[in-house]
Amino acid sequence: MSASAESSLVAASDRQLTDEPARGQFQIFWRRFRRHKLAMVSAVYLVVLILVAIFAPIVAPHDPYKNDLQLARFGEPAPPSFSHPFGSDQLGRDQLSRIIYGARVSLMVGFVATGLAIVAGTMLGALAGYAGKWIDMGIMRFADVFLAFPPLLFAMAALASVDGNERSVFHIAAVLAVIGWMNVARLIRGEFLILRTREYTEAARAVGASGFSIVFRELLPNAVGPVIVAASLGIPVAILTESALSFLGFGIQPPEPSWGNMISGSGSNTFAMMRDFNAWWMGFFPGLAIATTVLAFNFIGDGLRDALDPRTHLD
Amino acid sequence: MADQSSATATQAQTSDAILSVNDLRVSFFSEGQEVKAVDGISYELKRGEVLGVVGESGSGKSVSALSLMQLIDSPPGRILGGEINFDGEDVLSMSTRELRNLRGNDIAMIFQEPLTALNPVFTVGDQILEPLMLHQGLSKRAAQERAIELLRQVGVPSPEERIKNFPHEMSGGMRQRAMIAMALSCNPKILIADEPTTALDVSIQAQILDLMRDLQRESQTSMMFITHDLAVVNEMCDRVNVMYSGRIVEQGTTPQLFSEPKHPYSWGLFDSIPRIEEERGVRLIPIKGQPPNLARMPQGCKFNPRCPYAFDRCFTAEPPLIPLDNGQTVRCWLYDEEHEGTAERIEFKRERTIDSRMDLDDVILDVTNLKKYFPITKGVFQRTVGHVQAVDDITFDLHRGETLGLVGESGCGKSTAGRTILRLLDPTDGVVRFSGRDLADIEGKELKEMRRRMQIIFQDPFSSLNPRRTVGSILAQPLRLHDIVPSGEANDRVSQLLERVGLNPSHAERYPHEFSGGQRQRIGVARAISVNPDFIVADEPVSALDVSIQAQIINLLHDLQHELGLSYIFIAHDLSVVRSVSDRIAVMYLGQIVELADNRAIYEDPLHPYTRALLSAVPTVDPQAANRRSRIILEGDVPSPINPPSGCRFHTRCPYAFDACSRVAPLMLDVGDGHQVRCHLYDPNHAPQAPQRAAELIARARELHPVDATTDPPPKPE
Known part of the structure; x- marks a missing residue:
């Protein structure tokens, strides 16, 4: 049998055996993610929440800043009713509308803080993982220094230096990014150390690819999975930290609503007014908003991990 | 099915079987798909015999053995039917308790990879003691003595000391001996060895095979020996089951199979494996195509897409196991009464068709006193406390058109040598001259041009292709980097390359995971030749592939060498493969070339x-x-x-x-x-x-x- 006849025979049968529809990476990911029911429910919930936050002026039933002393007589919060399903606070402001506007703050802080942390962490981690040697050493020790700070104290100190009235979502997000980039950097560095020894990376070096091209074409695309998971799990942490900061008075200042300062308001005012009332709805609904949002992000994180982790081979 | 069970019924009447399996079916369920890993196999194991089970990956050989002890993961695996009869007892209806007693005590198992099969947090001694105390009820002291005796029996030197070692403190060969000692500890009636020497080097494999054969002869234990390596079967087994896509396709004694194979698949296997007795240039005859995808089996005979003898009946109905007069059984329509006499093996001559194109006057690569040491560092300040002398002073040259085989056992430095020559690693000392240029003192543009002329093919077809990029983009990158073709023609060139290595050009848009191992290796070859190199280091290019695919890749490399005038350094541990491809051979031991x-x-x-x-x-x-x-x-x-x-x-x-x-x-x-x-x-x-x-x-x-x-x-x- 001649060489060419034989290889064409081989080729012909190869074709037969793989003639099935091509499936992209995204389709595979999507098929796997869809099987995770909680993550799918969470994704729907978050999409709705994001839409509500964007269209808050249209969606909110009342003006979140408008005092209604008719409603809150003698500074007594109005309980949930048909027109105010989540009740009101001591000034008669509609709780539901405030939660809807507060979602803007929480989501914004969550996304911006995590986005900044990912960008910074990825750059530093990639540099450390690819360059190695003393650069790696320097960056990782730098990260250790940041990890040694108690995060909440650090954030409070940093935010205290900004005047309360000028404090914006972006100040908070920036501070949260400063205390949050280290995990991403470590993750990326670890991935790079593994991927650097993969044979396809060596193959790229063997054809003379530049370091830049190796980082952006061979290494980063393969490190994306864990980073997406880290991001989806980092967002709820940022939301919780923002709530804690606002609760403690270092975050968003009233009257602008945030979920954290709404809970804070439910407690402190009770004592300040020296009035004996039991307005459970003032703390419960913002707390519920925080809890469900954080849970939703966590479930999505789990779903992403299952769908992106190459070790869970479902095919 | 009817003929099949009648065939086994006659066999089952022979009384000296310790194990008989009848119509066993095991499937795996994943994403709503049923994968029939084992589909109706029947065989028996006689007392004191060594039964070989041979097949390629995915043939169901391991699953069939694991299900004997009900050790398959469930879910996704499930035993759907059949009978397993061990010494008069029905294994499939046993309670968990009875099964535990069966495992390790009556049936013991030796696994492929002793490093993962032994628990790293316990000493080897503890792990041998466990079954002794559990199944045999020995006291700790008595068990310890027995463990030492067992280790001595399997040839572990100074067993009193070794018994205190953790698995990572032992070498691969020693660990495998310890595994065998564990398996033998309770005098099992059946020993199942699942690829016991596949992870070992040739010289250690020889030790272990000798040991297993001696122990088996002494104790007359029945043994099932599962392997992909026909040569190992030939040395170890009395009878053989050849498996293909979850079925037994041929059964017979070892001499029968090796002197007169009957099934077209067996014929294909023997035609495609390189033999150490054959000199270079004999063209191998590969089995065409790929091993079957178990989720999408062909109609009729499962081997029909790859069978050169297939005729109409093969595509409509699956043949039963047909008993032959000499006691062999074959699952092939060629042996059916209707087709009497058609079972004639086509004479595929393995001919010496490949002449060396070595040009003795043109030295393309010249390696002189090359050394590569890796520092071993310790502590915070990364103090160097020693060196791994991976490559220590090797000297050779390579001519244009030549294939130089670099052989040696694992850790001998052959892969490091290959990478250091390509300057993927920086040499510690010595000179590598390529086309007369010292590779150590070129940088930038010149180095890039040299990289174009020297390429590498990797061993592992799974980690050598970036999973996030399409095949087309993987192949186009080198073209773009070196301006091989104008950017408008890159796609045409990619198609040409795919065509050349025997793949469908329209598959350029697909991702690596959609291809089988052999096909991926072809993509790796296409990437290496895309830049029109002069010289390629092939680092174990076929050792991760099934035998029937090996031959395809070896032939492809041969053809490319002729067409493109390539020079190869062919790194391998398989001496038969090296013989069939190399003009000259360098044997390495511990970082040095000992013979060239x-x-x-x-x-x-x-x-x-x-x-x-x-x-x-x-x-x-x-x-x-x-x-x-x-x-x-x-x-x-x-x-x-x-x-x-x-x-x-x-x-x-x-x-x-x-x-x-x-x-x-x-x-x-x-x-x-x-x-x-x-x-x-x-x-x-x-x-x-x-x-x-x-x-x-x-x-x-x-x-x-x-x-x-x-x-x-x-x-x-x-």
């Missing part, structure tokens, strides 16, 4: 004791040679390259070592015709008892251990 000669000289007149031992350890598929040949079993393991032995690095294991060997490092000697050897036996200056004594030693060595190829001409391909 042309193909024929290495295989027919090896000089270095290490080469002789390696060659004698290679199992063969020749039905006669298996019993006749005398093996040189090397004692012990390869020493650590951190502290290599003084003098000759091989002296600790060399059967001919004399006093000078431990003191003086031998130099590379040229004994004529470019045959170089690094051994005192051939050096009149260092052999203190004068050349005469050396000559005597050599003569005695040749007499004691004749290498088959020199005494017998290779058997003609059927």
Whole structure:
């Protein structure tokens, strides 16, 4: 049998055996993610929440800043009713509308803080993982220094230096990014150390690819999975930290609503007014908003991990 | 199905079977798909016999063995039906408690990878004690004594000490011995060995196979020996089941299978494996296509897409196992009464069609005293406390159009050598000249151009392709980097490349995971030739592939060499594969080349004791040679390259070592015709008892251990 006849025979049968529809990476990911029911429910919930936050002026039933002393007589919060399903606070402001506007703050802080942390962490981690040697050493020790700070104290100190009235979502997000980039950097560095020894990376070096091209074409695309998971799990942490900061008075200042300062308001005012009332709805609904949002992000994180982790081979 | 069960019914009447399996079916369920891993197999294991189960990956050989002890993961696996009868008991209806008693006590198992099969947090001793105390009710003290005795029996030196070792403190061979000791601890009635030597080097494989054979003969334990390696089956087994896509396609005794295989698949296997007895240039005849995808089986006979004999009936109905007069059974319509006499094996001649294109006047690569040491660092300040001498002073050259085989056991530095030559690693010392240029002192543009001319093909087809990029983008990158073609024509060139390596050009848009192992290796080859290189390092390019695919890739590399005038350094541990592809061969041991000669000289007149031992350890598929040949079993393991032995690095294991060997490092000697050897036996200056004594030693060595190829001409391909 001649060489060419034989290889064409081989080729012909190869074709037969793989003639099935091509499936992209995204389709595979999507098929796997869809099987995770909680993550799918969470994704729907978050999409709705994001839409509500964007269209808050249209969606909110009342003006979140408008005092209604008719409603809150003698500074007594109005309980949930048909027109105010989540009740009101001591000034008669509609709780539901405030939660809807507060979602803007929480989501914004969550996304911006995590986005900044990912960008910074990825750059530093990639540099450390690819360059190695003393650069790696320097960056990782730098990260250790940041990890040694108690995060909440650090954030409070940093935010205290900004005047309360000028404090914006972006100040908070920036501070949260400063205390949050280290995990991403470590993750990326670890991935790079593994991927650097993969044979396809060596193959790229063997054809003379530049370091830049190796980082952006061979290494980063393969490190994306864990980073997406880290991001989806980092967002709820940022939301919780923002709530804690606002609760403690270092975050968003009233009257602008945030979920954290709404809970804070439910407690402190009770004592300040020296009035004996039991307005459970003032703390419960913002707390519920925080809890469900954080849970939703966590479930999505789990779903992403299952769908992106190459070790869970479902095919 | 009817014919099949009647065939096994007659077998089952023979009373000396310890295990009989009838119509066993095991499936895996994943993403709503049923994968029939084992689909109706029937066989029996007789008392005291060694039954080989041979097949490629995905043939169901391991699953069938694991389900004997109900050890398959469930879910996704499920035993759907059939009977397993062990010594009169029905295994499938046993309670969990009965099963536990069966496992380890009556049926014991030896796994492929002893490092993962042993628990790293317990000492080896503890792990051998466990079954003894559990199943045999021995006291701790008695169990300990028995464990020491067992380790001694399997050839572990100073077992009293070794019993306190953790698995990572032992070498691969020692761990496998410990695994065997564990398996034997309760005197099992059946021993299942699942690829027990696949992870081991040739010389260690020879030790372990010898040990297993001796132990089996002594104790008359029945054994099931699962492997993909026909040669190992030939050396170990009494009877063989050949499996393909979850079915047994041929059953018979070992001599029957190896002298008169009956199934077209078996014929294909024998035609496609390289043989150590055959000289270079004999073209292998691969089985076409790929092993079947178990989720999408063809209609009729499962082998029909790859079978050159398939006719209409094969595509409509699946053949039963047909018993033949001589006791063999075959699952093939060629042997049905209706087709009497059509079972004629087509004479595929394995012919010497490939001539060497080596151009002796044109040295393309010249490696002189190359060294690569890896520092071992310790502590915060990364203090260097030692070096791994991965490559220590190797010298050779490569001619245009030549294939130089680089062989050696794992850890001998062959892959490091390949990467250092390509300057993927920076050499510690020595000179690599490529086309007359010293590779160490070029940078930037010039280095990039040199990289274009030197390429590499990797072993692992799964990690050598970036999973996030399409095949087209993987192949287009080198084209763009080196401006091989104008950017508008890159797609055409990618199609051409895919076509050339035997893949469908329209698959350029697909991702690597959609291809099988052999197809991915073709993509790796296409990437290497995309930049029109002069020279390629092929680092174990076929060792991760199934035998039927190996031959396809070897032939492809051959053809490309001829078409494109390539020079190869072919790195491999499989001596048969190296023989079939190489013009010259360098044998490495512990970072050094110990012998370098042309193909024929290495295989027919090896000089270095290490080469002789390696060659004698290679199992063969020749039905006669298996019993006749005398093996040189090397004692012990390869020493650590951190502290290599003084003098000759091989002296600790060399059967001919004399006093000078431990003191003086031998130099590379040229004994004529470019045959170089690094051994005192051939050096009149260092052999203190004068050349005469050396000559005597050599003569005695040749007499004691004749290498088959020199005494017998290779058997003609059927």
